[in-house]
Amino acid sequence: MHCPYCGSAESRVTDSRMVENGIRRRRECQQCQARFTTYERIQVAALMVTKQDNRREEFDREKLAAGIRKACTKRPVPSRTVENLVEEIESEIHHLGQAEVSTFDLGRMVMDRLKALDRVAYIRFASVYRDFQDIDSFEKAVKDLREDNTQLPLLEDTPRPPQTKRRRGRPSTISYRAGGSGSNSHASGSPASVAQKGDLSNEH
Template sequence: MRCPKCGSGETRVVDSRDATNAVRRRRLCENCGNRFTTYERVEVLGPLVVKRDSTREAWNRTKLAEGVRIACTKRPISSVRIEALVDGVEAQFIGSGRQEIPTSEIGTAVMRRLRELDEVAYIRFASVYLRFRDVNGFLEEVERVRRPARPSEDQLAMEL
């Protein structure tokens, strides 16, 4: 990235954060000390998720992670390990180069990894997932229960 002031290519990122559909980066020019901001559009990568009713939706890491996090509520599982689990699922499917992935495969992949991580979380996820037979049905249920009239302490803690 070139400095817009002096044209030097010796710039570095000093801060990076998510903005709406973009990543906002603060950059510093090593040559003249100029600080400037760039916005990089986030490409929607990843396969489409095929739901049981054959409709498609974009791959959604946030939704996936949320489902796993709910299953892990009050279990001794760090958020780092949850993120690592989601990373593994993403790597499996996004790395596959496939265009479309059925939700059943995603649910099965999550269950397999959860089983290695924590039995209780696994049973929770599996019972909900198998009942809904569709990971999106489960995730919609997760969204529904996450919007109570009054959030509980647990839910507030999860927001942190």
């Protein structure tokens, strides 16, 4: 095992742990003391994927993961979840005991999992997998998805902005001035108006 930093072939294993479908080993280079991680997995027979035009190509898990990540763009789906999904699909294919899998079956496996994981990602993947040609095909896929009552709504309700409670205004205070053209003459029973009347009566 060559060090990815200095290229030395001398390294020692500092930690080994069982992981899904293999062993994770932590190594330390004896030359530069850098640490790096390696994975040990069982090598199985090459799995072939059959396309619609009958062309065959080797199964590429990174290509499959890239397609799923693209469908999950800007969705709350962690990268580790995508990796687990790909591993589940790969394991399912091997358990079938077949050396080949069609793109139809492969796409169905992805869609079944995305449907339970994230509905927006499901529609995105379906638009490519089913090759929607018009808006009617897209609307039908959304309608079929909404009819599945066991899943969450396709689009979350738009949160309503919090309503601010209107404060009751305080009653306005009317000030009275003794005299002047700007004085308030509507409150005739006020002390100021009574005083003004008394002053006028005393002039006689």
